[in-house]
Amino acid sequence: MSFITMPHGFIRNKTKAKSTSFTPASMIDVLYDYQHFLSTNEKHNGTIAQSGPESLKRIAIIGAGAGGLIAAYELSKIANINVSLIEASDRLGGRMDSIYIADGDLNDKVFEMGCMRFPPTSHTLYYYLNKFDLPTTPNFPDPGIVNTKLLYQNKVIDWPANSATPINADFERIGHDFSNMVVYLLGDVNNPNITAPSKLFDYWHIYQTSPTENNKKQVVSAWQTLINQYGTTSYFDAVYSLAQNSEIVSKPWTQEDMNKFGALGVGSGGFDPIYNVNFVEVLRLFANGWEDNQELVLSGIGALVDALSDSLNEHGVEVQLNSKVTEIAKQDGKYRITISQECGDNTVEYYDAVIVATTTRAMELMGLTLKADVYDEYPILHQSAKTSIRNLHLMNSSKFFVTTASKFWYAANNPTGLDLPFNIQTDELMRGLYCLNYDKDLDDGRPNTEGKGVVLISYVWGDDSTKILGLSNAERYQQFLLAIKEVDSTFANLLENQTEKIDVIDWESEPHYHGAFKLNYPGQEQDNHAAFFQYQAKEQGVFLAGDSVSWAGGWLEGAMSTAINSACAAAAYVGATVADNSPLTEIASHMYKYDIPPKGPR
Structure with a gap:
């Protein structure tokens, strides 16, 4: 699904980068160092606030994905703030969705159904990974990084490891x-x-x-x-x-050149x-340096979910699972939240501020774009934010994972005595295949070839995901095998004979998500701007977070940066004194002009 890892000389690998090379310390659209803000205040007083509100305040966070978890974690450390985390599904993590498969004394094997590749320029993410001692490895088998085979227009093309094309x-x-x-x-x-x-x-x-x-x-x-x-x-x-x-x-x-470029793409996915x-x-x-040097978390990104969950429990955060928010309204100076419980009952709860950290489609389905309560002095959201929720585009995506009895792609584990492809890219239905190794390298630096293997047989986006929605898991598997056999029959036979556990996800049809990640259509930059900077709106106690309203759709960095924005805004709204140099004061909403056409100097 990708054929150019990065432009020549673009690789920012720490061991390869020249001393003159450049690595961004922030995202281009904000030019703000979230990691510095977090680490500075962690050392100073342990929170993003200098002091809490004078009296106890309640803040609801809707959505327990990356954005909701980080916002809850940061707010839970502030005095006099009581946090409730409300999640429609039966688990925490959102698209940080790791499925674990035991493998004896070796590391558990992982199906990363959502986030799976983590560029080190995701500085906010790496702040939390380092904080909770969760190691990463640069061994993600992107095409051209590892031995790759391509199937394009029924012809197999070699792509050796560490080759640009x-x-x-x-x-x-x-x-x-x-x-x-x-x-x-x-x-x-x-x-x-x-x-x-x-x-x-x-x-x-x-x-x-x-x-x-x-x-x-x-x-x-x-x-x-x-x-x-x-x-x-x-x-x-x-x-x-x-x-x-x-x-x-x-x-x-x-x-034809555009067909070739589109079929095999750039970096980590077909475009x-x-x-x-x-x-x-x-x-x-x-x-922003997101398309190269991607790493994986050896313990799965679910380990970060677990670490954050443990911390929330320690700080007394109330977690409500299987609780779907159907309405947010203003009443008597509070925010009234109506929650549909799994049992069918509706409950009503009142909060001083609310953070909504879901996909924009979930926001729309809970009524955030509808007319405000006629008794409200201020709307729940300004019209520009409502428009952005309606407009911003979410990409669909599907994944098909299997475990195998062995890591058969290594020479030691197959009858050929040679390494098989670690990555296969095609212009067929399966598009991109990745062989994953979640065991630590041996002391001498060689890969650990023991234990079960994990193969992401298919990772597809957009129309390629739509094409297979009507197929059962068995039908998909057989279709994918046909393409793999055209590339390497030995690989296909070993895969078919050794397949054990199968798991599949289609994010566009997943309840409560309705899509995988945000990618703007042409002309939606101004909607992105309105959604991202909604946290700076005055006289409002409802704040948006999540990668769907960020400048980094599809990356944890987007969810986590907007979580910090909304946590600071919600804390300030209920009377806390937020630490100096926060996103409330240091990111200027007028820095860039995203209007169509640009409306002149700001």
Whole structure:
């Protein structure tokens, strides 16, 4: 599902990066260091607030995914704040959804049904992983990182490990051309030009080295130029236009070149299903360093859920599972929440502030976009936030996992005596296959080839997910095997003979989620802006959080950064004194212009 891991020289691996390379310390759309804010206040007084409210206040958090858990964790440490975490499903974690399979004395094997790849530039996420001593490993088997086979138009193409592109003249040309496109737009991340800056990475590197207001303005101007140019442009249209520029590409791309690029994509997933999304969303992946150096959590991301859950229990947070919120209204200065219980009964509870940390579709289904109570002096949400909830696009996604009796792709575990592909990418229904090893490497650095294997047989997005929705698990499995057999019959036979446990998820049909992750369509940057900065709205006690309202849809960094925003806002609303340099004061909503067309200087 992907054929270019990153543009040439883009890899930010700690052991490979040049001393002159650039690594962002923040997300480009906020230029704010959440990790620094959290670590500074953790050392100072252990919370994001200097002091709590004068009297006991109740805050409800709706949705127990990453955003809800982090908001609850941070608020639960503030004096005089009583937190209730309300979750519609029967578990905590949301799309941090790890299914564990025991494997004797070895590590449990993990099906990461939701989040599974974690770029180290997700600084807020890594703050919490480090806080709870949860190790990661850079061994995620993305294509081109490990030995990969491609099936494109019924032809098998080799893609050796640690190679920038498959061994094919067209793919090599397309890969080189796209590398040039990214450098043309953003600059060279491994060698920023600080003497004669002209690109985003040049200015951003200078700003991180010398964080003056003037240097910041240069970064903002560079990113604003890209927003203005591509904010209403689809990914397909942008790439095709750039691919006609003889100063960038070796020769103009054809429709077949676009088919090849779309079928095998960039980094970690095929991009033709998202050819219709906003190109600025794609540029964010590269600007923020999310598409390379991805790691996995050896104990599964569910270990972070467990650690946060234990902490919430220690801090007396009330957790309500199987509790679906159907209405939020204002009454007598409080927020009235109506909850539908699993037994069928409805209950009503009152809170001083509310954080809604669900997908935007779940927000809409609980009535947040409907007309405010006529007795409210202030609406639950301003119209711009309601519009963003209605408009923002959620991508669908499906995964198909199996455990196998052995890690048969290693030479020691199969009759060929050779390593088989660790990754298979195709233009067929299965699209992308990943062989996963959740056991620690041996002391000598070699992989531990003992125990069960985990194979993510299929990971698909968008229309590729829709195509298989009507198929049963057995039907999907057989369809996927047909494609795998075309690539490597030995691999397919071993997989079929050794398959044990199977688990499948379709996030668009999963109750209470209704989609996998946010990706803006062209023209939705202004909706994203309204949703993200809703936490700064005045005279409101309801605040939005989650990756669906973030600048990082599909990444835990988005959910966690918006959780910090909403936790600070809710704490301040109920009378706490939030710590200095918080997102309430240090992220300027007017820093960029996302309007269509831009409405002039701000």
